[in-house]
Amino acid sequence: MTVLYVEKDADLMRSTFVAVGLAHLMARLFPPNSGGDARIVDMGSAYAIEVQRDGTLVDEEELMALVEAHGLPQLLPAIFKPLTATEKKRVEAGESVEEVRRKYVPIGYGGERIDYGAEKQKPQRPFEEDAIEEGATYRSPDYPVWAHLCSYFGKGSAMRTGYPLMVHVWHAHHQEHAVDLMMLVLNAYGDDFSDNQTALMMEWVESTKPALAYEDFDLFKWEGNEFDVSALSVVSPTTAQGYFREIIVPAPNTGTPTIFWLEMYLAFLGFMVVGMPYRGGGGDILTYYPLPIDINFFDLQHLINTYRAKPYVRRLYGYSGLMPRAKIDALAHISFSRAMVQHQRERLEDSWFADTRVISGMVGYYYKDISTQIPFDETVFDLPRWLPLEPDEAQLEEADDILKDHYDIVNALRGDHAEELTILSHYRAFIVDGKPRAWIDFVIAYNVHRFAKLVDSPWLPQLDLYLLRRTLMNTSDRVNYDPIFQTPGFTNIAKAIRACTVNLRYWKDVKKTQTAFRVRHGLGDDLRRQAHDADKFIEALSTFVHDYARESSSVQASTGETRPYITDDDLMEVVNLIPQYGSRVVANLLVAAGYSSDYDRKQQANDSE
Numbered sequence: 001m002t003v004l005y006v007e008k009d010a011d012l013m014r015s016t017f018v019a020v021g022l023a024h025l026m027a028r029l030f031p032p033n034s035g036g037d038a039r040i041v042d043m044g045s046a047y048a049i050e051v052q053r054d055g056t057l058v059d060e061e062e063l064m065a066l067v068e069a070h071g072l073p074q075l076l077p078a079i080f081k082p083l084t085a086t087e088k089k090r091v092e093a094g095e096s097v098e099e100v101r102r103k104y105v106p107i108g109y110g111g112e113r114i115d116y117g118a119e120k121q122k123p124q125r126p127f128e129e130d131a132i133e134e135g136a137t138y139r140s141p142d143y144p145v146w147a148h149l150c151s152y153f154g155k156g157s158a159m160r161t162g163y164p165l166m167v168h169v170w171h172a173h174h175q176e177h178a179v180d181l182m183m184l185v186l187n188a189y190g191d192d193f194s195d196n197q198t199a200l201m202m203e204w205v206e207s208t209k210p211a212l213a214y215e216d217f218d219l220f221k222w223e224g225n226e227f228d229v230s231a232l233s234v235v236s237p238t239t240a241q242g243y244f245r246e247i248i249v250p251a252p253n254t255g256t257p258t259i260f261w262l263e264m265y266l267a268f269l270g271f272m273v274v275g276m277p278y279r280g281g282g283g284d285i286l287t288y289y290p291l292p293i294d295i296n297f298f299d300l301q302h303l304i305n306t307y308r309a310k311p312y313v314r315r316l317y318g319y320s321g322l323m324p325r326a327k328i329d330a331l332a333h334i335s336f337s338r339a340m341v342q343h344q345r346e347r348l349e350d351s352w353f354a355d356t357r358v359i360s361g362m363v364g365y366y367y368k369d370i371s372t373q374i375p376f377d378e379t380v381f382d383l384p385r386w387l388p389l390e391p392d393e394a395q396l397e398e399a400d401d402i403l404k405d406h407y408d409i410v411n412a413l414r415g416d417h418a419e420e421l422t423i424l425s426h427y428r429a430f431i432v433d434g435k436p437r438a439w440i441d442f443v444i445a446y447n448v449h450r451f452a453k454l455v456d457s458p459w460l461p462q463l464d465l466y467l468l469r470r471t472l473m474n475t476s477d478r479v480n481y482d483p484i485f486q487t488p489g490f491t492n493i494a495k496a497i498r499a500c501t502v503n504l505r506y507w508k509d510v511k512k513t514q515t516a517f518r519v520r521h522g523l524g525d526d527l528r529r530q531a532h533d534a535d536k537f538i539e540a541l542s543t544f545v546h547d548y549a550r551e552s553s554s555v556q557a558s559t560g561e562t563r564p565y566i567t568d569d570d571l572m573e574v575v576n577l578i579p580q581y582g583s584r585v586v587a588n589l590l591v592a593a594g595y596s597s598d599y600d601r602k603q604q605a606n607d608s609e
Contacts, residue, residue, distance in 0.1 A: 489573025
């Protein structure tokens with residue numbers, strides 16, 4: 001039975017891309033609609049690729065028979081740019097365009113061909129579906145991946161030698177050499193993959209390559225005894241110049257590390273399938289990719305295709321160069337989570353069953369532009385537990401609604417000032433570890449910011465109690481915070497906080513309504529400042545309750561105006577929550593709830609029907 005393995009080394013990106021690329025190769029060996037697929041399973045220290053037909057593992061003999069009958073599929077697209085001035089002169093002198101482009105598109109190439117120049121000239125598909133013109137031709141959803149290689153990463157350095165060489169060297173294995181290469185793949189990633197790769201590499205360079213008789217290797221000045229290619233940080237960031245060392249020495253590496261060409265080919269293939277690149281400000285680059293945990297290749301491919309086709313993903317790609325990094329991270333993460341939810345909804349429609357244990361997280365690699373993009377840091381983003389393991393349609397619909405609200409709120413933060421950057425950093429912390437504290441910090445920071453900007457920034461969306469509670473239920477510690485929100489005293493004091501802050505400022509400063517009540521600026525900070533000490537927090541909360549009740553009575557007596565009342569019993573109910581949850585949690589949740597909108601979603605839905 002065929003199970004292949006890709007060891008996870010220090011370069012998680014390359015290992016994941018190689019695993020996906022290997023699964024792509026195995027899945028595409030089978031004829032269309034024949035039930036062939038490859039399942040990617042995270043084994044901890046390695047990825048396992050289980051080659052299946054209709055869910056049953058197939059043996060190597062069947063795979064070899066497929067290669068003998070049909071050869072190896074040409075999976076990497078041959079990408080070419082518009083002709084340069086020098087190339088145009090060659091064409092004018094009588095050379096064919098095919099000959100001039102031979103470095104990028106091998107003669108007789110049977111794979112996909114991408115005219116990057118023509119694709120670049122096409123308009124981007126409109127963000128709104130009703131703006132799409134009938135019969136119009138728009139850019140492919142895969143365009144950002146091609147642009148990453150051709151235009152943005154290293155100003156197209158990968159396309160000068162590395163990528164086209166991979167296309168050529170794979171293309172060179174025709175007929176019986178395809179069988180040799182397939183056997184090499186099966187042996188290189190077999191059970192003892194970590195022990196025999198060096199020997200297999202030498203076998204290829206000594207036996208297979210001399211027999212290829214492939215003249216176009218001369219285009220790359222590839223020597224006859226070489227089997228390694230320059231490592232390219234676009235798909236292998238930790239092997240970049242100055243970063244990777246084979247031995248530990250107190251000196252930077254100034255050479256160019258190399259990798260066996262087959263591994264680099266599979267890495268590029270995986271990047272084409274699951275890479276999610278974006279531009280950052282000032283020439284910086286970000287590349288995201290999912291971490292498969294247990295998913296079939298064609299399901300993974302469909303998931304990424306769903307992601308790339310979404311209008312909010314196209315919009316994010318279009319404007320990402322103007323955004324701070326934390327905002328790109330947040331919106332890319334939310335967008336990927338939304339695509340996952342849609343993927344699960346489609347699976348539910350097809351089979352009445354959807355298992356959410358398919359992706360364990362999303363990784364983002366940040367490349368800083370210092371004359372060229374250099375690897376800077378890598379972040380593994382947790383996927384908040386938006387869904388139970390076996391969700392139904394209602395839960396999937398709710399998850400999509402919640403994620404849309406997240407997107408709208410984060411997208412409204414421009415990130416132009418330190419205050420908004422701090423808010424975005426709270427959200428980024430939340431998606432990194434999924435902890436409740438980061439989410440609560442974000443809710444408070446955002447709502448206090450919106451409270452301060454009610455007049456100046458009316459476009460900032462409301463963050464309501466429903467979103468606060470439902471997201472909190474999906475954080476990584478799985479603590480049930482509902483008893484807090486269901487405590488009448490907590491609800492009443494949160495309502496009082498809202499009445500003298502957010503709601504009152506809206507009516508007084510936005511609607512220009514006359515009132516004798518005063519807006520309590522800084523109230524949230526006053527309560528949170530004492531959150532670490534239960535006694536001091538109770539003292540601060542008691543002072544607020546006393547002042548609020550006194551002002552309410554005074555204003556009502558003089559003008560007749562009223563607002564929500566709170567009592568000593570409400571105060572005691574909140575105090576009684578502290579022994580179970582701690583003063584820090586109670587204080588922060590009270591401020592988060594108090595500054596959140598309390599509009600009724602159900603009532604709003606009924607009103608719209």
